[in-house]
Amino acid sequence: MAYNVPVYESERFSFGPGVLYMGAPGTTPLTDVGAVKGNSEFSVERTKIQVWQGSPKTLVGEYVVKEEVKLKANGIEWDLDNIAYVLGAGATTGIGGATEKLEFGGNMAMTNRALRFVHRPPDGSTIDLHIFKAQGSGKIAISFNEEDMHEFPFEFQALEGTSDFENAALAASKKLFKIIRTKV
Secondary structure, three states, X not given: OOOOOOOOOHHHOOOOXXXXXXXXXXXXXXXXXXOEOOOOEXXXXXXXXXXXXXXXXXXXXXEEEEEEEEEEXXXXXOOHHHHHHHHOOOEEEOOOOOOOEEEOOOOOOOOOEEEEEEEOOOOOOEEEEEEEEEEEOOOOOOEOOOOOOOEEEEEEEEOOXXXXXXXXXXXXXXXXXXEEEEOO
């Protein structure tokens, strides 16, 4: 007999990679960023302010003053469009041709992308993460590894969106992301 085993649903267990798609805000992202290596990471951080009153002081309330949502992955393909999206600027030409170019420098503006990360757990269901509007981190450090794949770190931070992937207006408390779990 096993002891200390909680009640659980093994159908909710999950491991392994997913596929990252990018597109224009207000549309369903359809451009697959290609092969990735290692662990992708989705993070949400809520920063709170605490209100203390009395003597001795006791906590009487907490309020959120900041919400930060990020998605990270490591690409392993030389895709100049993806590098430009992570940087939030740059002009690419000749993509798909014999000579591809990324030209960069001097643009103060940042481009925005919609992100979709799709993961299939072992039970065949789908975890579908929608980030309605995001900007690249503006930094990239490409590892030219001697004995491993070259890696291209993708890091995006969610911005407040105005519309979902169907271009429908987002409600006041639903402007950063949505996760959809679809059972089989």
